[in-house]
Amino acid sequence: MNKLSDVLRFEIFRSLKKKSFWFTALSIPILIVIIISISIVSSNHANKNSQQQAQSITKTSKIAILDDTGLINTKLLAKLNIMIEPSQQAGINAVETKKIDAFFFYPKNVTKTGIDVYSQDKGITLSSPYSTEAIALLKSDVIAKAGAATRSTQVVQLLEADPAINTTTYQNGKEVNSDANLIAPGLFMLGFLALIILTSYLMITSTTEEKENRVAEILLTSVKSRSLIIGKILSIFALGTIQVIVIIVPVVIAVIVFKSRISLPGGVSLSHIPINAAAVTFGALFLVGGLVLFTGALVGLSALFPSAQEAGRYLGIAMIWAYVPLYTLGYVVSSPHAMIVSIFTYFPLTAPTTALLRNAVGALSISEALASVAIVYVSATLAILFAIRAFRYGAMEYGRRISIKEIFH
Amino acid sequence: MPESEIKTSITPAVDVQSFSMRFSNKEVIKDLSFSIKPGEVFGLLGANGAGKTTTIRALLALLEPSGGTLLVNGKRYNPDLAATVGYLPEERGLYRNEQVLKTMMYFAVLHGLSASEAETRALAYLKRVGLLEKVNERLVNLSGGQQQKIQLGVTILHEPSLMILDEPTEALDPVNRSLLMDIINERRVKGATVMLVTHRMEEVEQLCDRILLLKDGKAAEYGTIDEVKDRSGTQVIAVNFTGKLSANDKLFKINKRLPHYAEISWQPDITTDAILRYLAGDNGLHLTTFEVRRPTLNDIFLKLYKDQGVNNE
Numbered sequence: 148m149n150k151l152s153d154v155l156r157f158e159i160f161r162s163l164k165k166k167s168f169w170f171t172a173l174s175i176p177i178l179i180v181i182i183i184s185i186s187i188v189s190s191n192h193a194n195k196n197s198q199q200q201a202q203s204i205t206k207t208s209k210i211a212i213l214d215d216t217g218l219i220n221t222k223l224l225a226k227l228n229i230m231i232e233p234s235q236q237a238g239i240n241a242v243e244t245k246k247i248d249a250f251f252f253y254p255k256n257v258t259k260t261g262i263d264v265y266s267q268d269k270g271i272t273l274s275s276p277y278s279t280e281a282i283a284l285l286k287s288d289v290i291a292k293a294g295a296a297t298r299s300t301q302v303v304q305l306l307e308a309d310p311a312i313n314t315t316t317y318q319n320g321k322e323v324n325s326d327a328n329l330i331a332p333g334l335f336m337l338g339f340l341a342l343i344i345l346t347s348y349l350m351i352t353s354t355t356e357e358k359e360n361r362v363a364e365i366l367l368t369s370v371k372s373r374s375l376i377i378g379k380i381l382s383i384f385a386l387g388t389i390q391v392i393v394i395i396v397p398v399v400i401a402v403i404v405f406k407s408r409i410s411l412p413g414g415v416s417l418s419h420i421p422i423n424a425a426a427v428t429f430g431a432l433f434l435v436g437g438l439v440l441f442t443g444a445l446v447g448l449s450a451l452f453p454s455a456q457e458a459g460r461y462l463g464i465a466m467i468w469a470y471v472p473l474y475t476l477g478y479v480v481s482s483p484h485a486m487i488v489s490i491f492t493y494f495p496l497t498a499p500t501t502a503l504l505r506n507a508v509g510a511l512s513i514s515e516a517l518a519s520v521a522i523v524y525v526s527a528t529l530a531i532l533f534a535i536r537a538f539r540y541g542a543m544e545y546g547r548r549i550s551i552k553e554i555f556h
Numbered sequence: 557m558p559e560s561e562i563k564t565s566i567t568p569a570v571d572v573q574s575f576s577m578r579f580s581n582k583e584v585i586k587d588l589s590f591s592i593k594p595g596e597v598f599g600l601l602g603a604n605g606a607g608k609t610t611t612i613r614a615l616l617a618l619l620e621p622s623g624g625t626l627l628v629n630g631k632r633y634n635p636d637l638a639a640t641v642g643y644l645p646e647e648r649g650l651y652r653n654e655q656v657l658k659t660m661m662y663f664a665v666l667h668g669l670s671a672s673e674a675e676t677r678a679l680a681y682l683k684r685v686g687l688l689e690k691v692n693e694r695l696v697n698l699s700g701g702q703q704q705k706i707q708l709g710v711t712i713l714h715e716p717s718l719m720i721l722d723e724p725t726e727a728l729d730p731v732n733r734s735l736l737m738d739i740i741n742e743r744r745v746k747g748a749t750v751m752l753v754t755h756r757m758e759e760v761e762q763l764c765d766r767i768l769l770l771k772d773g774k775a776a777e778y779g780t781i782d783e784v785k786d787r788s789g790t791q792v793i794a795v796n797f798t799g800k801l802s803a804n805d806k807l808f809k810i811n812k813r814l815p816h817y818a819e820i821s822w823q824p825d826i827t828t829d830a831i832l833r834y835l836a837g838d839n840g841l842h843l844t845t846f847e848v849r850r851p852t853l854n855d856i857f858l859k860l861y862k863d864q865g866v867n868n869e
């Protein structure tokens with residue numbers, strides 16, 4: 148028992164004296180605070196921004212409505228520059244022919260069937276304000292009527308919950324499913340995040356294994372460090388791809404076998420997934436560039452540590468930056484040009500995920516995409532050069548952690 | 557063409573000139589120069605921290621020298637020359653979770669062999685060292701001695717013309733040490749050059765043609781073993797005895813005394829015959845051997861570092 152307490156005391160105090168213990172212990176809560184703060188600010192801003200956009204959209208867009216509920220005060224619509232269409236079909240035709248930007252149809256039984264919103268396709272970021280505005284128009288009058296004590300069952304239901312929104316979007320006069328536009332570029336974002344998760348262990352162990360096994364010197368005298376590191380990075384990609392294929396193949400088989408019974412959300416047909424060439428190209432560029440960047444950085448950093456165990460403590464924190472941008476999703480959708488989104492789009496470690504996210508929701512312009520691609524690829528090149536140098540000078544330092552300064556002496 | 561001219565036209569297997577190495581503010585190697593002729597077995601000696609491993613790492617371009625030139629077969633080393641060099645580092649190991657044959661083949665291919673040639677040679681080597689049945693075994697499942705044999709195989713499988721062996725017998729059991737000595741001899745007979753870093757002076761005396769003794773990052777001794785011994789000057793008398801060996805300050809001084817062995821130095825005006833007569837006439841002492849010999853490398857090594865210790869005090 149005495150020995151047990153001796154061991155316990157020794158182990159605890161040994162860890163408490165290590166900088167790495169405190170670095171890890173303090174980094175996680177600090178990072179959580181940062182993430183939660185970003186998330187809260189992002190969420191608040193997204194809500195506020197959505198409302199602001201909805202309020203201003205009547206000033207910038209041509210909107211028409213048809214109200215079969217009788218709840219909307221049509222006299223007030225003129226003040227808001229909102230027109231009234233004689234029929235649902237006339238409203239739809241007006242959107243199809245681009246005479247107006249959006250048409251809201253309020254059927255008689257709106258609480259059950261919901262509001263039909265027909266609008267030009269302007270991407271996810273600008274589609275949601277139309278829905279917000281459609282609800283706001285109805286509810287402002289519902290609230291007024293409720294104040295006037297004209298309470299019907301429908302009014303009470305509307306006061307309790309927002310009605311459903313049935314959106315139909317048009318592009319060049321043809322009906323399109325804007326949610327479906329997410330699928331192709333969105334797959335690159337999912338692929339990137341999946342590959343980062345699947346290959347993280349390989350990234351960390353690829354260089355520490357040589358140090359732990361004391362084979363670095365023999366390797367470095369028989370292979371150039373550049374060939375060695377590039378070979379390792381490519382092998383990580385290959386292994387990650389194999390892992391993804393292993394995961395995907397059963398899904399593909401299931402899709403082929405049960406094709407008739409599978410439908411994607413929003414009623415998108417598998418054979419009719421829209422392919423936007425620019426979005427897919429940038430998705431592929433960010434996927435590859437992001438992977439090279441993270442792999443290079445993590446392979447290089449892990450070469451500074453004597454073992455995978457010690458490297459893992461620090462590098463987990465570095466890898467979190469691939470996921471932090473997901474907490475700005477609200478910002479990305481509602482306000483893609485907000486400062487936090489811009490910073491994340493151009494900061495190397497957050498750029499791949501942020502740009503892939505914005506690319507997926509159609510909120511990344513060509514010029515922004517090109518600038519971010521340039522930053523990611525320059526950073527990825529620097530990360531590989533760093534990895535080569537770190538392995539070259541750090542691999543022989545068996546049993547001790549070396550500083551970045553030492554490899555650039 | 558005169559023989560001297562032929563010799564000078566031969567490119568040294570290793571040529572180090574004015575090599576210096578500095579880590580932070582500490583200069584660990586100072587203006588070091590030496591060369592190793594093709595086919596020579598060369599010993600690089602020195603105490604721990606003398607700069608032996610640093611010199612080898614700089615020679616193999618694993619470290620950038622602060623100054624000077626280090627050439628292998630007339631060129632600055634780079635991995636493209638891997639086929640000509642077999643390096644057994646001081647800090648050594650292999651991929652523990654990989655199979656024996658695959659590991660040997662991987663490193664042989666990296667050293668320029670084709671996969672089929674690598675496999676043929678690896679199997680022949682494994683047969684020679686009695687590990688043929690372990691070809692598909694993972695290295696982690698092998699004993700320490702067996703792993704050492706594999707390590708040695710990785711160093712020589714591609715039949716390099718220059719072998720650089722850093723503390724090769726360190727932690728080797730007698731069987732593997734004997735195997736290594738045999739292999740070094742075989743390679744030497746076939747004309748390979750061997751650069752041997754070791755603490756074991758008896759191995760150096762047995763194997764090396766020339767040596768370099770490093771002290772404080774500088775060459776303290778350099779030349780053939782005979783030259784080094786000649787330069788060290790004084791001879792010693794080594795005696796094996798039973799009984800009691802008493803000192804006689806007028807005739808000699810006992811430098812080293814063990815229960816039945818002693819090393820004696822004597823005054824310049826005294827002959828060894830006089831000492832032998834004196835010892836033989838001592839009734840309390842029975843001499844079994846009396847040998848006048850030059851100092852061993854071990855003596856020279858110890859003297860050099862003992863002097864350093866005195867100087868440091």
